[in-house]
Amino acid sequence: MELKYLPQAWKRGTDFLGTRYAILCGAMTWVSESGLVSAISNEGGFGVLAGGNMPPALLAKEIEATRRKTSFPFGVNLITVAPGFRDQIEVVVREKAPFIFFAGSIPSGKDIEHAKSGGAKVICFAPVLSLAKRLIKQGVDALVIEGNEAGGHIGPVATSVLAQEFLLGGSEVPIFVAGGIGTGEMIAQYLNLGAAGAQLGTRFVVAEECVAHPRFKEAFIRANARDAMPTTQFDPMLPTIPVRAIVNEGTRDFNRLQLELLNRVKSGELPREEGQVKLEEFWIGALRRAVVEGDVERGSLMAGQSVAFVRKIQPVREILDELVTAAERKLGDMAKICPQAVAG
Numbered sequence: 001m002e003l004k005y006l007p008q009a010w011k012r013g014t015d016f017l018g019t020r021y022a023i024l025c026g027a028m029t030w031v032s033e034s035g036l037v038s039a040i041s042n043e044g045g046f047g048v049l050a051g052g053n054m055p056p057a058l059l060a061k062e063i064e065a066t067r068r069k070t071s072f073p074f075g076v077n078l079i080t081v082a083p084g085f086r087d088q089i090e091v092v093v094r095e096k097a098p099f100i101f102f103a104g105s106i107p108s109g110k111d112i113e114h115a116k117s118g119g120a121k122v123i124c125f126a127p128v129l130s131l132a133k134r135l136i137k138q139g140v141d142a143l144v145i146e147g148n149e150a151g152g153h154i155g156p157v158a159t160s161v162l163a164q165e166f167l168l169g170g171s172e173v174p175i176f177v178a179g180g181i182g183t184g185e186m187i188a189q190y191l192n193l194g195a196a197g198a199q200l201g202t203r204f205v206v207a208e209e210c211v212a213h214p215r216f217k218e219a220f221i222r223a224n225a226r227d228a229m230p231t232t233q234f235d236p237m238l239p240t241i242p243v244r245a246i247v248n249e250g251t252r253d254f255n256r257l258q259l260e261l262l263n264r265v266k267s268g269e270l271p272r273e274e275g276q277v278k279l280e281e282f283w284i285g286a287l288r289r290a291v292v293e294g295d296v297e298r299g300s301l302m303a304g305q306s307v308a309f310v311r312k313i314q315p316v317r318e319i320l321d322e323l324v325t326a327a328e329r330k331l332g333d334m335a336k337i338c339p340q341a342v343a344g
């Protein structure tokens with residue numbers, strides 16, 4: 001399909017990323033390795049390696065492997081609260097990764113500066129406007145706003161509300177929207193509000209090129225939007241970041257663990273910080289069991305509400321084609337209704 005509207009509508013995003021499409025496949029722990037990342041970038045999107053749980057030597061190898069498989073741009077995602085973060089940041093700077101995404105918490109000004117010293121563009125997740133302004137002052141080159149419809153660890157606010165807060169006033173840096181996006185039509189709507197592009201995760205889990213276990217993919221295909229639920233924090237004494245996943249026995253395991261740790265923290269047997277670390281460790285192990293081993297009963301099936309739009313296993317090229325074609329058609333429809341209102 002010849003693209004008439006999209007090239008202009010997402011120009012800020014494609015110029016920034018150096019891609020044909022301003023569609024990112026967000027980093028997904030255990031899922032986003034060199035195979036999926038390079039497939040996304042080779043097909044015109046932007047792949048992001050999930051580096052947060054990788055030992056530094058493996059991270060270096062995965063960056064090299066991705067470079068061997070694609071000559072197109074890709075990013076590396078680091079989780080600032082991960083135990084190996086300090087060593088991982090050294091690796092991405094040394095390897096001259098072109099784009100570094102900081103997730104988990106707000107990185108320090110020093111970390112941003114250090115990341116940029118290797119020539120990388122730095123992208124952060126901005127939970128509220130005031131922090132976004134600080135991050136931009138500290139040199140961040142672009143932002144991702146991720147609503148709580150997304151899969152994995154989530155914030156409290158919906159994508160539609162974040163989009164209105166962040167996009168309507170314009171922005172000094174490109175802003176990419178994530179969370180609950182399953183169709184090209186929705187991408188067109190966010191572009192029209194001023195987004196530079198869109199980041200999806202859940203829909204790419206069932207890509208043919210994705211290494212996730214066939215049972216993990218099957219669970220996504222079977223699930224409906226309402227099956228992807230956030231976890232609950234039982235007591236602020238043991239804070240936990242909500243995680244959105246398809247409900248299964250693993251969800252109940254997490255609840256049981258939370259209660260057990262809470263009792264131990266309350267009785268003074270376990271320091272609160274240790275309790276928090278143990279709760280977070282649950283997710284890395286549980287996600288691995290589901291993604292790598294295919295244990296869809298007790299493993300974690302992290303997925304966004306956009307799982308509603310996952311219906312079959314498809315090559316990356318087909319998923320991207322569907323998204324791009326639908327976004328272009330939607331922008332065309334908008335232009336017919338109100339020519340002045342269409343982005344670009």
Ligand SMILES: Cc1cc2nc3c(=O)[nH]c(=O)nc-3n(C[C@H](O)[C@H](O)[C@H](O)COP(=O)(O)O)c2cc1C
Binds near residue numbers: 025179180203305306
């Ligand atoms: C299985 C899974 C694992 C994820 N792991 C990470 C991660 O390691 N780091 C991160 O920043 N985001 C992670 N995410 C979030 C995605 O990068 C992406 O922003 C999100 O999936 C977008 O929303 P969607 O699920 O509605 O498409 C994960 C999401 C899923 C579904």
